[in-house]
Amino acid sequence: MVLAGETVLPIASGQGAARRPADLAAAVRELEAGPDAGAARRPRWVWADTREAYPPLLDAGVRVSRCHDLTLTEGLLLACEGRYGEPRSARAAHARLHGRPVPDEQPSMPGTLFAPEPLGADAVAEVLADQLRRVEALPDPGRFRLLVAAESAGALIAAEMGHDGMPWRRDVHDALLTELLGPRPVHGMRPARLQALADEVAAAFGHPVNPDSVQQLVKAFKGAGVALKSTRSWELKRIDHPAVEPLLAYKELARLHSFHGWAWADQWVRGGRFRPEYVVGGVVSGRWATSGGGALQIPKVMRRVVVADEGWTLVVADAAQLEPRVLAAMAGDAGLARAAGEIDLYSALAQAFGGDRDHAKIAMLSAMYGGTSGDAPKLLAMMRQRFPHAYRFVEDAAKAGEEGRLVRSWLGRTSPPPSERWRELVAGPEGGRAARDRGRFTRNFVVQATAAEWALALMAVLRGLLPEPARLVFFQHDEVMVHCPLGLAREVIDAVSAAAEEATRLVFGATPVRFPMEAVAVSCYADAK
């Protein structure tokens, strides 16, 4: 079912002509809840961009069960086809289809002078048909279809989470800030506690220093006979000077104040809800990004501000050691898969290694991230010996990256090609360094991107299993949060486990690898761990 502007166009055969209902939202609601609307029979909505099409429906109280997002799909396809940089909007895709000049990528920001007419329903149907053809031409269309479905479901979920928002108690937030920083200052002033720490720093140096200025700090330490390469906190911790302690305290609190302080809450919290703007596929690996609100960087200390409504609860779940499990499943490494069949993967790994858990963890992370420092080389040799297939899998990805080739996730998300700049660097005297850097990136890409796919599948399945009026309200890479009435907690917790199993089956088929996802019901996010 195509939705373009105000037009609804059935594209399955024999379902009638395009129409422009007087009340679009009501028409969509009706089609979603049609007489024979079993879950599998509900329409799949095809539209240019979920970020534009869906929020008005949500505002009108309408939710859809599935969609095909042309823009997201175009991005996935272009990358896969080795055409990474080309504009990915549905409009651009349509222009290319007709051999017309392709419009520049145009973020639809408020205040843009030209808001182009939305693509017509026929054009949307044409782009869809073209995309479906291109998918079938890929080496593994089945997996890619799953990727498209999951990415599109993610777009629905992102819009819904932005609409519903995560519970955020402003009174608790204010109390926390006041406790740590002092009362809210008038605009532009430092909170009392921060000012006191800044004064302590100045006193330690014997002259005023702006603790927010790296330059001034380095100069001040130099004057005190301490040479510093940077003012990173771990470097500061190593030196002995009376300014260090108040400075470290200042840095931590100043960050809290400027990133997640009162001004942030004024902008992002309304009606007891924090409503971030998620960007699906905003990271090349397929992880989500945010375009405001910093939802993916909320400091742990802030978790006590996230409190369920009266009579409701928060079901919080995160996938344990997701990335090594993903590697085990992808590489088809029997030994690693056996370890990943256990709840605590690292302990199982340590047994297979004959070493301790910490070393097993370092070995695993080094393999996935390309670590070289400390004990990594020795532990990597062990990895290679014990888990040759898994080792080979990430080594191949790294080698591809070093040679400037593309790599793909399990479902077919494709890494960006190397830049011109990179090719120049690689040809130059310091070429080895640039090559190794890209190798580390592609090595990690195959794992991180596939982990993102699993998480997307998990959310898509979970969304379909949630009983009304439970809502997904937060997602952070491998962690989800559901807000629901207390009485539904058990059902939601079970839904999370079921969704993890189903996501694993969807993405990897039959595999001995387990993906444990333990959910807990808490009234406050801070109590979840």
Added chain:
DNA sequence: TGACCAAGCGCC
């Protein structure tokens, strides 16, 4: 004055 970069650190 606005655009842009680097540093630094929060999250996974």
Added chain:
DNA sequence: AAAGGGCGCTTGGTCA
């Protein structure tokens, strides 16, 4: 506890 890949976001500082 960190290593290491990925990000967002703010501040200070530079440059046109």
